[in-house]
Amino acid sequence: MCCYGDFVALDRMTLDIPAGQFFVIVGPSGCGKTTLLRILAGLDQPSSGTIEISASGQDRPGNAMVFQGDSLFPWMTVWDNAAYGLKMRRAPPSQIQEAVSHYLDRTGLTRFAKLYPHQLSGGMRQRVSIARAFANDPDILLMDEPFSALDAQNRLLLQEELLRIWEEHRKTVVFITHSVDEAVILGDRIMVMTAQPGSLKTLVDVSLPRPRDIMELQREPAYGELVHNLWTSLREEVNRAKQQTEGG
Amino acid sequence: MSSIGLEPASARPVKRAPLLSNHTRERIIGIASPVVLLMLWEISARTGVIDVRFFPAPSAILSRMVSLLRSGSLERDTWLTLQRLFWGTLTGAVPGLVLGIAMGLNRTLRIMTEPLIAAIYPVPKSSIVPLVLLIFGLGESSKIFMVAIGVFFPVVINACTGVLGIDKIFLDVGRNYKAGRWNTFWTIALPGALPVIMTGVRLGIGMGLVLIAIAEMTGARNGLGFMMWNAWQTFSVEDMYVGLFAIALIGFVSTLALNELERLLMPWRFN
Numbered sequence: 437m438c439c440y441g442d443f444v445a446l447d448r449m450t451l452d453i454p455a456g457q458f459f460v461i462v463g464p465s466g467c468g469k470t471t472l473l474r475i476l477a478g479l480d481q482p483s484s485g486t487i488e489i490s491a492s493g494q495d496r497p498g499n500a501m502v503f504q505g506d507s508l509f510p511w512m513t514v515w516d517n518a519a520y521g522l523k524m525r526r527a528p529p530s531q532i533q534e535a536v537s538h539y540l541d542r543t544g545l546t547r548f549a550k551l552y553p554h555q556l557s558g559g560m561r562q563r564v565s566i567a568r569a570f571a572n573d574p575d576i577l578l579m580d581e582p583f584s585a586l587d588a589q590n591r592l593l594l595q596e597e598l599l600r601i602w603e604e605h606r607k608t609v610v611f612i613t614h615s616v617d618e619a620v621i622l623g624d625r626i627m628v629m630t631a632q633p634g635s636l637k638t639l640v641d642v643s644l645p646r647p648r649d650i651m652e653l654q655r656e657p658a659y660g661e662l663v664h665n666l667w668t669s670l671r672e673e674v675n676r677a678k679q680q681t682e683g684g
Numbered sequence: 685m686s687s688i689g690l691e692p693a694s695a696r697p698v699k700r701a702p703l704l705s706n707h708t709r710e711r712i713i714g715i716a717s718p719v720v721l722l723m724l725w726e727i728s729a730r731t732g733v734i735d736v737r738f739f740p741a742p743s744a745i746l747s748r749m750v751s752l753l754r755s756g757s758l759e760r761d762t763w764l765t766l767q768r769l770f771w772g773t774l775t776g777a778v779p780g781l782v783l784g785i786a787m788g789l790n791r792t793l794r795i796m797t798e799p800l801i802a803a804i805y806p807v808p809k810s811s812i813v814p815l816v817l818l819i820f821g822l823g824e825s826s827k828i829f830m831v832a833i834g835v836f837f838p839v840v841i842n843a844c845t846g847v848l849g850i851d852k853i854f855l856d857v858g859r860n861y862k863a864g865r866w867n868t869f870w871t872i873a874l875p876g877a878l879p880v881i882m883t884g885v886r887l888g889i890g891m892g893l894v895l896i897a898i899a900e901m902t903g904a905r906n907g908l909g910f911m912m913w914n915a916w917q918t919f920s921v922e923d924m925y926v927g928l929f930a931i932a933l934i935g936f937v938s939t940l941a942l943n944e945l946e947r948l949l950m951p952w953r954f955n
Contacts, residue, residue: 477860501860507853511875511952520871521861552952572861 449635451627455490455575458602458609460619462670463629464677469612470504472634473580476610477501492575497525500574502565502582508553514540514564515549521572539567542601559590563597570601579611583618595621596650603647616666620659621650628669631677638669740922748922749929757911762930765908768824769889769896769934772831776892777885780839784881785873787840788847798844805837809891810898817903827907830899835888842884846877879953882946889942893935908934 449472453459463469474480475487477499489498500521508517516523518540522532540546543563553561562582569577583591595618602609602622613619619626620642628637642662644653653659704712722742728734729741736744752758787794813830820826850873858872900909908927915923947954 479856479859497862499860501857503853503857505853507857509854509857509872509875511878511950512871513952520857524861524863524867524871552955554952555955 449485451636451639453608453610455492455608456606458611458622458624460611460613460623460626461629462613462616462619462626462666463634464631464670464674465614466677466681467629467632467673468634469629470580473501473578473610473612476576477578489576497521497572497574499576499578500569500572502562502569502577502579504580504582505585506553506561508561508564508568510553513550513552514545514556517553517564518545518567518571520568521574525572535571535573536567539571539601542570543567543597557590559586559594562586562594566594566598566601570605570607574607576608576610579609581612581614584614591618592650598622599648599650616663616670619666620644620662621648621653626666628666629673631673631680637673640666737921740925745922745925745929749926752923752926758926758930761906761908761911761927762934764906765896765900765931766934768827768900768907769831769892769938771824772828772892772896773835773885773889775828776832776835776888777839780836780884780888781843781874781881784840784843784884785847785869785877787844788850788877789868789873794844801837801840805841809833809895813895813899813902816899822903822905826903827896827899830895831892834891834895835885838884838887838891839881840884842880842887843877846880846884847873849880850876875950878950882942882949886939886942889938890935893931893938897931 461469461472471480475482476489479501491498509520512520515536519532519536522535527535537546540549543566545560545563545567548556548560553564556564562585565582569579583594586594599622611619611622623642626640626642628640629635630637640662644656644658644662725734725739726742729736729739729744749758783797787797809830812833816826816829816833820829854872854876855868858868863871896907897909897912900907901913904910908931912924912927915921915927
């Protein structure tokens with residue numbers, strides 16, 4: 437599906453993601469998760485294969501990405517960063533005002549609207565990133581391990597916030613993570629990827645009820661069972677990936 | 685800039701207060717040392733230790749400066765030089781900025797223009813004064829062009845380097861959020877490269893000051909450069925020192941102005 441020279445990052449993968457689903461991809465490091473997401477985002481081109489995204493038909497962008505790591509523009513305030521997508525597609529000022537203040541409010545950033553990213557903590561910066569993607573109102577939200585750089589406490593808070601915001605609008609999300617817990621907490625459906633070259637290993641439906649409360653969720657036997665099954669499935673691939681890197 | 689405190693903030697109130705804080709002492713030394721030097725110079729000139737034909741006493745230079753100011757000639761020459769410097773900086777910096785950023789964003793353009801710039805850059809700018817006078821004549825344009833040349837190269841080189849140094853993730857964000865060429869330039873490349881570009885502008889203005897002095901000495905009937913050259917020809921050494929002082933002052937003031945400009949253009953670096 438995608439190659440750099442002889443290197444096959446992704447191989448023979450067919451999947452359908454219905455509109456409104458929170459789709460999570462887990463896989464060992466280096467399995468091509470990010471490559472898959474970048475192809476979906478239109479940032480990389482697949483060497484073969486097709487991607488079809490049925491547009492909603494409304495006047496909104498196809499996708500918006502929440503990047504891994506710091507992707508806020510240091511030279512823009514929190515407000516201008518969050519408004520970036522809308523400004524780029526020349527949304528009317530009233531719509532920008534409304535959408536940005538709504539999502540800054542939902543992420544608890546209203547007080548910090550005039551600050552610059554370097555004045556914020558890592559968790560707050562990633563909240564701005566999420567607000568920027570949501571405010572742009574895309575058909576699909578792409579998230580590339582958005583919480584991987586955060587400490588455990590902040591990660592939990594942001595997962596809660598993401599659940600809350602997402603459950604209001606139920607946009608299609610493709611979310612990448614290496615954490616099985618995170619996948620079960622957030623996702624409707626989870627795809628486990630094999631070690632490189634990455635391909636589909638299993639699809640698991642998460643039928644835990646929404647709205648979800650993370651603390652309550654973790655007490656449910658069904659949650660523990662799902663995490664266990666997924667981790668068993670993932671562990672083989674992690675071991676294979678480990679052998680690949682250690683074996684040369 | 686505040687000094688770096690080793691003790692935690694809470695410890696500050698109980699700090700033993702010396703007679704003068706470090707900061708104040710450093711400021712006093714900073715002001716005192718040139719004053720002492722000037723006094724030594726004055727004494728040496730008056731006692732005949734140094735030759736006043738080459739090193740006239742500061743008081744003599746000062747009184748000459750006052751009379752040149754009264755006649756209005758110093759003001760006129762300074763103003764002319766300042767104007768040439770300003771327009772030259774503008775005509776050099778704007779194309780340098782646009783070309784440099786475009787080079788940083790576009791690989792083909794960079795490959796095309798980089799060898800040209802690398803080949804022309806080392807040519808001493810002062811050596812093309814005769815050619816520039818030949819082409820542009822003795823009017824304002826030759827002086828402005830010389831300054832522009834001096835400013836253009838550091839700006840174009842720094843703008844290109846600055847854009848290439850922008851973290852790739854910002855360009856990805858631009859692409860993902862569908863920023864077109866124009867918006868990529870204004871919202872990503874320009875602000876991202878601005879700190880490096882401003883360093884280029886500083887270097888460029890320094891070079892521009894050198895070149896404006898040379899150009900006015902050889903091809904002008906006014907301006908500070910001409911004033912100094914004329915002073916040599918008429919052997920009025922005080923005039924020469926007044927001109928030197930005025931040029932140094934322009935350099936100093938332009939540094940302060942650039943500091944302010946940076947605060948205005950890059951608020952995120954000062955907050």
